[in-house]
Amino acid sequence: MIKNSLAAYAVAITTLAGATAAGTAVATSPAAAQPQAYPSRNITMVVPYPAGGSVDGVARVLAQKLQESLGVSVIVENRAGGAGGLVGANTVAKAAPDGYTLMLQASIHVVSPFLFKNVPYDVVKDFTPITLVAAGPLIVSTSPTVPAKNLKELFDLVRKDPSKYTFATSSFGSAGHLAIELLKREAGVDALVIAYKGAGPMLTDLMSGQIQLIADPALSSVPLAQSGKIKALAVTSLNRTASAPEIPTVEESGMKPLDFVSWYGLWGPKGLPPEITAKLQEVSVKVLGEADTKKRFATLGFDPIGSTSPEFTKFIADEMARAEKIIKDSNIKTE
Secondary structure, three states: OHHHHHHHHHHHHHHHHHHHHHHHHHHOOOOOOOOOOOOOOOEEEEEOOOOOOHHHHHHHHHHHHHHHHHOOOEEEEEOOOOHHHHHHHHHHHOOOOOOOEEEEEEOHHHHHHHOOOOOOOOOOOOEEEEEEEEEEEEEEEEOOOOOOOOHHHHHHHHHHOHHHOEEEEOOOOOHHHHHHHHHHHHHOOOOEEEEOOOHHHHHHHHHHOOOOEEEEEHHHHHHHHHOOOOEEEEEOOOOOOOOOOOOOEOOOOOOOOOOOEEEEEEEEEOOOOHHHHHHHHHHHHHHHOOHHHHHHHHHHOOEEOOOOHHHHHHHHHHHHHHHHHHHHHHOOOOO
16 A cells, blocks of 8 residues: 555656656747847947037937837937047947947047047947938138138138137047148148137137137037127038028138038947847938938938948948048148
8 A cells, every 4th residue: 555655656756857847948948048139228328428519419319219219218328538539439349249338429430540549449340330320511610700701711811811810620530620621721721720628618719719710510500600609601511501501601602612521320339249230220210210300400400311331331431531531631640
């Protein structure tokens, strides 16, 4: 009787153990252990400049739109420091390629190796281009104290007495800096270009007459021009812009046509998986095409673009070649 009971118990234990093992096998099978679909947590969008500038403005519009579409928080993190935003960019270059750390940066990112001696990363190899986000022309402005009514008149004044005129840029190597160098070369003048640490102090000195010529995005320049605090002479596009139709083109301001923009892109660290790159690119293009996004970018002086990753990669290569030529032709010294 006891033997039969033990035998039955043994059979029951064996059966239970087999069922448990089978259950464990199911629970730990590859199908059950699959990672969560991307994205499953907050995304950080690094902006390598202080809040309030044009890069930050573009980033905040895109971040909000991505957040609405992806269903997770997209947090803009301002990591200012280093020439050309090197500190923030280096953070992204060293981040895990999991899609949770991205960078919104301007054209200066790909220009930096031609200008700075100790860039701690490779601007091409250490990043994954996701999409070209937006672009917009620059506003070329002078101080209200300068009597010139257009660019031609300003450069005529500079030729007569170069020591009285100082040009400036918000950042060494920025789109504004290269635009000023192009205008200088076209006009045949050799005025000093001072590099400021941001648009704020540069615009303050322009308003007070300490400097006499800048090229800066519409976001910071147009409100000051419309209030009479600075004098906008030209816009660096072939046609006038909708955000400030009263400002003439460079050609209308008495010089040869100039088509030069400040542009902004979205990058991830190198090795970003193709499926994550594709998802971010597709969602970005979708939200950049929305009417509300276009309206919000227009108030900043930019046009949303949206490109494929290969298109953005080619665009970067073309822009690097163009910037290198401008720097060499203008004899801009590296820092």
